[in-house]
Amino acid sequence: MLHRHTLAPLAHLSLLVLPLMAGCPGPSDEPFPADYETSWTEARTRCTLSHDHELRYIRVFVNDLALEPYTTQDVRYPPGAALLKAEYDDPDCTSLIDYVLMERLGPGEAPENLEWRWERYDTERNIMTDRRFEPETCINCHVCHCGAPPYGWQLTCPEGAPEPDGGCI
Numbered sequence: 001m002l003h004r005h006t007l008a009p010l011a012h013l014s015l016l017v018l019p020l021m022a023g024c025p026g027p028s029d030e031p032f033p034a035d036y037e038t039s040w041t042e043a044r045t046r047c048t049l050s051h052d053h054e055l056r057y058i059r060v061f062v063n064d065l066a067l068e069p070y071t072t073q074d075v076r077y078p079p080g081a082a083l084l085k086a087e088y089d090d091p092d093c094t095s096l097i098d099y100v101l102m103e104r105l106g107p108g109e110a111p112e113n114l115e116w117r118w119e120r121y122d123t124e125r126n127i128m129t130d131r132r133f134e135p136e137t138c139i140n141c142h143v144c145h146c147g148a149p150p151y152g153w154q155l156t157c158p159e160g161a162p163e164p165d166g167g168c169i
């Protein structure tokens, strides 16, 4: 009994402190973990041909918060949900070209970006987003391609979602 009483407040404290620490900028504030292949979940068939860029093969990894919304398309993405698409040159997904990342933001945080953060990274995880054209190009295509069911879920394009009639530019 004594243990329970002393541990409970600590458990509460870590629930409060951990998300705050995760938001702090610093050397550990990585765009996505280096070991995403094992610490995140691969959320669609490995190494499929992208609908977005012909001749690019993709793998999509998601963090725990994004897994259920992406795979069931039934629950909303909570803030902090993140999806990473790794793009490759070859059908075995050995030759990495770059990454794109979507991260769900809090309500009202970036209404102009439809409450997502949209970024592109090189193979070393350095940011490559070209602010002259991005995220507008990302958003335009995702709105057209997967803006609403059955084509997509909250601007993501899960596996199996049909192509919109007429396609997207």
Ligand code: HEC
Binding pocket: 049, 050, 051, 052, 053, 058, 060, 083, 084, 085, 100, 101, 102, 118, 119, 120, 134, 135, 137, 138, 139, 141, 142, 145, 155, 156, 157, 158, 159, 168, 169
């Ligand atoms: C020409 C259309 C198009 C453009 C432009 C585009 N995407 Fe996508 N994106 C897609 C499609 C279609 C998918 C579904 C997977 C696939 O077939 O590649 C996708 C998948 C993704 C995924 C994996 C999660 C999901 O929705 O399936 C992320 C993350 C992503 N895109 C981020 C971005 C970012 C960031 C940009 C801009 C830098 C961008 N995309 C630009 C069409 C596009």
